[in-house]
Amino acid sequence: MKLQKFPRFLAVVILFYAVIEILFKLDVVNGYLLHIINLSLIYVILATSLNLINGITGQFSLGHMGFAGVGAYVSAALSTLVFKLSPSKPGDMLVFVGCIVAGGLAAAVVGLLIGFPSLRLKGDYLAIVTLGFGEIIRTAFNNLDVVGGPRGLLGIPKFSNFTTIIIASALSVVVIRNLIQSSHGRAMLSIRENEVAAELVGIDTTRYKVMAFTFGAFFAGIAGGLLAHLIQLAHPTQFGFIKSVEVLIMIYAGGVGSITGSILAAFGLTFLSEGLRLGIRSLADATGLPIGGEWRMVIYALLLIFIMLFRNEGLMGTKESKIIELPEVE
């Protein structure tokens, strides 16, 4: 059957896109809900790219949002500048793509620079270094007046929309998936499994660890750029340690090493977090009890504790859905 040749993942993405677009036109999906979907799709990029570093290659990065911050600020500064110089012309989309990719590349360069010295470290030590690095980036944005300092970078043109975000998100997943399912990806997996053995079957482990960091940082930078052009703001607090932990939680909830898991968790936890906000507000309104929105974080945290207690390998473990996984080349 020729039909089976059509990539399943692409089919699912197109179907999802079409359904949401139609529901939006019919006003079943409102602007708020579409915004949450957009955020989820951006988190898909963040979670899968972090999974490449932590789940596939077995390293431990706690500064993932730092890379996203670099992408956000660099792409936003560029697009704002271009927009100021020549407001709105037909090539807008091209400029946008250029700025986003530039942000991703800037983040990749930072990932590469961070990667070399820090990858001599393992486990906890590496985690602390990446944590420190993420905080340095955040503090730098906080203190650089050129990019708005603590006020953040304002007035970023709104280029991101459902169409551009879903394309970027699907492309990121495909690239990361294809990388993992190649000989290079297996080399990365072998580092996670046993670094000494990997080295002794001829894998240049340093090279592949740096590669994982560089790829991970690139896609985090893309996600950061999309986010900045969606909410039209780049602010230091968006890229701090707590935000990095949120992404980390997603890959643990979804299953460390599973791209499918990361995608499901990115959607699930983004919706859960928003759902709890609404749920608690309406509960407070209905009962008149003095419960504030902060309580959603308590419930959110409790749910995560339950996931870890009863299914500590995460939703998917290391398994992939047949929609994501490519068949073996035979």
Add this chain to the structure above:
Amino acid sequence: MSAPLLKIEKLTHYFGGLKAVSDFNFEIPEGSIYGLIGPNGSGKTTTFNLITGIYTPTEGKISFQGHDITGQKPFRIVHRGIARTFQNLRIFGNLSALDNIRIARHYTTRSGLVSSILRMPSFKAEERQVRKEALELLDLMHLSHRATEKAKNLPYGELRRLEIARALATKPRLILLDEPAAGMNPKEVDDLMHLILRIRNEFKVTVFLIEHHMKVVMGICERIKVIDFGETIAEGLPEEVKNHPKVLEAYLGKRGA
């Protein structure tokens, strides 16, 4: 006898003040099966770790096919043609047996990142080739039925064979086997001896092994080096070593000799 494949000169290694390996000098001729024996803690595995680059020797020189490989990174030494197995198995447990083999074949693949990510025809052709070779190797080790099984689910004897298969997948000239018969029953030991002979005869791979199992050592090794407390106490043909007074002393104590 042909030119030495591996040449060790004045190899010495200290762990702090402890001399783990002291002034080792020996040559392994191409195509031979060479045994390294000695009581526990005598420096056998340390010698392997020095040859494969896990440790950098305090003093001395290691040459392979005429190239100085002393202090090179482990993966570069593998690229030169030295593979090894481990005393305590180091397999990629969560990956399939097939993937364990394919990873060892990775450094000989040519597909770059771009062609891999775009899954170009050249990449697919190479994947097909690598897969075919890996399956053949599994077949040779009687592990075909385990190809898609997670390696950690394999029984012990099969894991030992998988580790040897993985080492062979790096296409070595010399293979270092660290106690390959450990934990095997007599039937498995016999099979292993046949397997080692096949590796040498069919793959043309020189074998350097550490072993406590005397049947294996005396049965297949063509030359044996005996060490104790990091010192060489005897070297020679199996018959010569077997009755050497110092060897008997090291293994059985002074009165036994």
